[in-house]
Amino acid sequence: MKEYFNNIYLAFSTIFIGMMVTFKHLFVPAVTIQYPNVKPQLPSRERNRLYVNMDDCIGCDQCARACPVNCIEIETVKSIPGEDLGQTTNGKRKALWVTKFDIDIAKCFYCELCVFPCPTDCIYMTDVYEFSEFERDNLIYDFVPLTEEERIEKKENHEKFMAEKAAQKEAELKAKESKNNSQDKK
Amino acid sequence: MIFDFFTKLTGSEISASIISALLPLFLFVLPFALIAVLLERKVSAHIQDRLGPMRVGYHGILQTLADILKLIQKEDIIADSNDKPLFNIAPVLVFAGSYAVFAAIPFTSSYIGSNINLGLFYIIGISGIVVIGILMAGWASNNKYTLLGAMRSAAQLISYEIPTLMIVVTILMITGTLNLNELTEMQSGFFWNWMIFGGQATGIAKILLIPFMIVGFVVIYISTLAEVNRTPFDISEAESELVSGYHTEYSGMKFAIFFLAEYANMFAVSAIVVVLFFGGYLSPIGYLGNTLGLPWLIPVEQLLWFTFKGVAFVLVQMWLRWTLPRLRVDQLMAICWKYLIPIAFVNLLIVGLITLI
Numbered sequence: 001m002k003e004y005f006n007n008i009y010l011a012f013s014t015i016f017i018g019m020m021v022t023f024k025h026l027f028v029p030a031v032t033i034q035y036p037n038v039k040p041q042l043p044s045r046e047r048n049r050l051y052v053n054m055d056d057c058i059g060c061d062q063c064a065r066a067c068p069v070n071c072i073e074i075e076t077v078k079s080i081p082g083e084d085l086g087q088t089t090n091g092k093r094k095a096l097w098v099t100k101f102d103i104d105i106a107k108c109f110y111c112e113l114c115v116f117p118c119p120t121d122c123i124y125m126t127d128v129y130e131f132s133e134f135e136r137d138n139l140i141y142d143f144v145p146l147t148e149e150e151r152i153e154k155k156e157n158h159e160k161f162m163a164e165k166a167a168q169k170e171a172e173l174k175a176k177e178s179k180n181n182s183q184d185k186k
Numbered sequence: 187m188i189f190d191f192f193t194k195l196t197g198s199e200i201s202a203s204i205i206s207a208l209l210p211l212f213l214f215v216l217p218f219a220l221i222a223v224l225l226e227r228k229v230s231a232h233i234q235d236r237l238g239p240m241r242v243g244y245h246g247i248l249q250t251l252a253d254i255l256k257l258i259q260k261e262d263i264i265a266d267s268n269d270k271p272l273f274n275i276a277p278v279l280v281f282a283g284s285y286a287v288f289a290a291i292p293f294t295s296s297y298i299g300s301n302i303n304l305g306l307f308y309i310i311g312i313s314g315i316v317v318i319g320i321l322m323a324g325w326a327s328n329n330k331y332t333l334l335g336a337m338r339s340a341a342q343l344i345s346y347e348i349p350t351l352m353i354v355v356t357i358l359m360i361t362g363t364l365n366l367n368e369l370t371e372m373q374s375g376f377f378w379n380w381m382i383f384g385g386q387a388t389g390i391a392k393i394l395l396i397p398f399m400i401v402g403f404v405v406i407y408i409s410t411l412a413e414v415n416r417t418p419f420d421i422s423e424a425e426s427e428l429v430s431g432y433h434t435e436y437s438g439m440k441f442a443i444f445f446l447a448e449y450a451n452m453f454a455v456s457a458i459v460v461v462l463f464f465g466g467y468l469s470p471i472g473y474l475g476n477t478l479g480l481p482w483l484i485p486v487e488q489l490l491w492f493t494f495k496g497v498a499f500v501l502v503q504m505w506l507r508w509t510l511p512r513l514r515v516d517q518l519m520a521i522c523w524k525y526l527i528p529i530a531f532v533n534l535l536i537v538g539l540i541t542l543i
Contacts, residue, residue, distance in 0.1 A: 008525065015510065022233045022509040032237040 047110040048129045050103055052143040056088045056122035059096035063114035063123050071107035072114060075100035077154050080161040088120045097158075098144055099151040105131070106139040189300070210288045210299060219449040220250045226504050233508045260438035265328070268435065272326035276319050277436065277443040283315030284447045287454040292367045294467050294488040305366040306354060309458060310347070313413070316451070317343045320422070320432050323444075327435035335431025338515065339415055339422030345522040346412040346419075352530035353406040356537050357462050360385055360395075370466035377470035382463040391543045398537050403463045405530050407499075410455035412522070414448065416503055418510040421518060456499035460492065467492040 033040050042048075059076035076096040079085055085094035115124055133139050144151070192202035224239070224247065231238030239246030264270060289299035290308050302308060317340050324336020358364065360381070361372050373380050382403055384395035412419035423431030433444045460466055467488035475483030513521070 015506075018509045019505060022505060025235055026229070026232050028235050030232065030237045031235050034237075034240060 042127055042129075046127060047112050047125045049105060049126050049131055050108060050114070050141075051124060051126045052101060052103070053122040053124075054098065054101065054143050054145050056090075056120040057098055057101065057143075058088060058092055058094050058120060059098040059101075060119060062117040062119070066113045066117050068111060068113060069107050069109060071104040073100060073102045073104075074098065077158045079154075080157055088122070090120055092120060097146070097151075097154040099146065099154060101143040103141045103143065104139065105141055106136055206299060207289075210293070211285065214293070215285060215288065215446070215450050215453075218453055219446045220254075222449045222452065222500060223250045223253070223445070225501070226507075229501070229504045230508045233505075254442065257438055257442045262438045262440065263435075265435060267328045269326040269328065272322050273435075274440075276323035276326060277440045277447070279319030279322060280316055281319075281443050281447040281450070283313055283319055284451040284454060286312040286315070287458075288450070290366055291454070291457050292370055292461065292466055293492055294485040295367070295371070296485045297489070298367055301365070301367055303363075303365045306358075306364040306369070306458075309366075309454075310351060310354065313451075313454070314343075314347075316447070323436070324432040327432070329435055331428045332432050332434050335422045335424075335428045335434070339432060342415070342419060342422060342518060343413055345519060346409040346526075349405050349409040349522065349526040349530045350413065352527070352534055353402045353409075354462070356402050356530075356534045357381060359534075359538055359541055360387070366461050366466070370461055370468060373465040374468055376472070377465065380463065380465040380468075380470075387541075391540055394540050394543075395537065398533050398540070399463065401529065401533050402537070403459070405526050405533070406462065407459055409522070409526055410459060411503060411506070412518070414451040414455055414503075416448075416452070417507040418513050419518060420507075420512060421515055424512055426512075452500050452503055453496050456496045456503070457492070459499055460495040464495055 059074060061074050061076070064070075064072040064074045075098070077099050079095055079097055085097070087093055110125070112125055131139075146154070189202055189206045192205050193199055196202050196205070227249070228238045228246075239249035242248040242252045264273060287309050289312075290302060290305040292298040292301075320339045320343075321336045324332040324334075324339070327333070357369075361369050363369055363372070372386060375386075377383070379386055382396075382399050384392035384399060387395055415422050422428075423433070425431075428434070433441055436444060469487060469491050473484050473487050475481060475487060
């Protein structure tokens with residue numbers, strides 16, 4: 001009989017305690033962040049989408065070599081004499097046309113290893129983390145500011161220049177040979 | 187009452203009965219369900235330190251309307267092995283059972299669907315239809331979870347009818363009437379005339395009655411809470427063990443009807459508790475209409491008071507739901523048969539003795 005009444009007392013007292021707890025929480029401010037409208041404050045060293053500032057890139061290929069998953073692809077073409085590519089912000093002279101700088105962000109796993117070797121600090125992590133796409137191909141980011149034609153033009157320029165150079169060399173060689181030959185005849 | 191008014195207004199009894207039957211549905215039950223669903227989500231969210239629906243309208247006030255629109259568009263799925271006629275009738279029966287209760291509930295002194303002398307008896311009886319509907323839904327779905335849920339629900343409802351009835355009988359012994367309108371009028375005056383404070387009894391009897399009335403109120407509140415299958419008594423739709431009980435197989439509007447019935451039921455049982463113990467539509471502090479000399483204002487105030495009291499108890503139901511965990515089946519039966527029924531019987535006996543004074 002004592003247990004019976006004790007049970008009733010226990011039931012009501014515990015329900016009362018529980019209800020007091022929930023009642024207090026009714027007036028605790030919600031911890032919800034209204035996400036798309038209000039964005040949470042990210043830590044300052046948060047690693048997110050990569051960005052390349054192509055004005056500073058000298059095409060040294062060190063980031064591509066550092067990448068553990070090979071998500072960066074770089075192709076460069078030497079500039080011909082007379083072309084001025086300008087300087088990077090920390091004073092390095094640019095000598096290469098970067099004709100391809102693709103980052104496959106779908107492969108990237110945000111290790112930040114590409115950021116440290118960069119001599120001009122042009123590749124870095126941004127705080128953008130909303131970049132989902134419906135097509136996987138759209139996740140291959142092309143950072144080169146040149147148009148398709150310009151890239152072909154740069155390559156052709158370089159080839160032409162090399163061909164001219166080769167032709168010049170050959171001509172010089174021939175000239176030398178013919179000189180030698182004529183000397184031999186004499 | 188309202189029927190006579192509409193008969194005079196329209197001149198035909200058929201149209202009058204149709205209007206007076208549909209009036210509480212569109213004026214009260216549907217808006218209440220819309221608000222209560224949102225309220226439930228908001229209360230649960232704030233108890234758990236969340237915000238709840240925030241997107242549709244200011245702080246999500248139109249969320250239920252959007253949900254209803256979505257549910258209307260949904261495909262009405264009936265699986266091959268369902269018992270089609272029973273499957274289709276079940277939600278209608280469940281809703282009919284819970285809506286029929288509103289016919290005898292006095293919303294104001296001048297509005298009661300049907301002013302029958304056996305009002306309380308009718309309410310207790312007609313709400314039994316809900317059990318049939320739930321069993322029908324569980325059986326016709328042809329699914330072991332729904333059947334288990336329906337069986338549990340039926341066992342629970344039948345068990346908890348007994349303490350409810352015992353407390354109703356206790357009230358009957360004091361008032362001597364089953365007519366809910368008369369029962370309410372017997373508690374008129376100020377709030378110390380409410381049943382919870384001993385009704386119209388005077389002297390030593392009133393003081394002796396108060397503790398037993400409070401016990402009676404607690405018992406009937408717990409047992410009616412179990413009758414509407416809400417947490418902590420929601421073992422019939424326990425989503426963590428039975429998917430969602432008897433309405434697992436339902437989709438679209440039929441599911442919405444089950445939901446509507448649940449919320450209608452919540453208000454109905456709160457209304458019964460209010461009428462029995464808290465003076466129904468009566469104001470605890472007198473009417474503004476009396477002081478201003480506007481007699482038409484009194485029913486409006488009474489409706490407001492009735493809604494206020496009913497919604498207050500609905501809020502306590504929600505509060506309990508988001509506080510307590512679900513009971514086991516054996517605990518559920520133990521509460522009913524070992525605690526509520528003996529207490530209700532002893533309470534009945536003592537109140538009977540007090541009324542002899």
